[in-house]
């Protein structure tokens with residue numbers, strides 16, 4: 001008991017703000033700062049072809065995502081689903097749904113292969129991104145090489161359907177001020193659900 005109390009007093013002595021933590025090392029910041037923006041900002045130098053990506057994909061990705069990105073069992077598919085977004089069962093894939101190629105590069109680089117994240121090198125990520133584009137019929141040449149230089153030449157199919165939230169101008173002006181208190185002078189029951197015959201016996 002006294003031991004715990006003395007520990008408590010030891011740690012409860014005031015600590016000056018500048019004594020907390022330390023300045024992050026440049027290597028630590030570099031390891032965290034890996035996001036890639038839609039305009040390509042953050043992309044490292046490197047390149048990879050569709051054919052190279054296919055080889056890596058077979059070994060590192062196909063067990064879950066299928067040889068052609070069709071998805072094995074309940075692992076997610078990475079290709080197909082074009083023109084299904086407004087159907088009853090939309091199939092959302094990189095090809096049918098995702099907005100930017102940078103998201104693909106960033107996601108693969110950051111999170112895949114599942115269980116061994118961030119084990120791929122830069123060229124492998126370029127090659128895999130190129131192969132996923134091939135699976136989605138965005139490029140059709142196996143020798144196509146993706147690099148920082150041509151990265152912005154490959155818009156994804158659904159890109160145009162992503163736009164900044166515009167409800168402030170398109171929706172809000174059409175709503176009248178909502179009443180929140182004393183909105184009705186008297187309350188009376190006008191109908192019963194039983195009259196509609198929707199309540200189970």
Ligand code: HEC
Pocket residue numbers: 057060061062063064065075076077078092093094104107108112113114115128
């Ligand atoms: C052990 C199974 C497994 C392996 C191997 C694997 N993935 Fe995945 N992948 C997943 C799972 C699970 C998700 C979904 C994760 C989530 O939504 O949080 C996913 C998601 C993805 C997505 C996003 C799909 C979407 O539409 O949300 C991409 C792209 C992807 N993986 C690419 C790859 C690539 C490239 C490789 C090989 C380097 C790879 N994966 C290896 C299991 C795997």
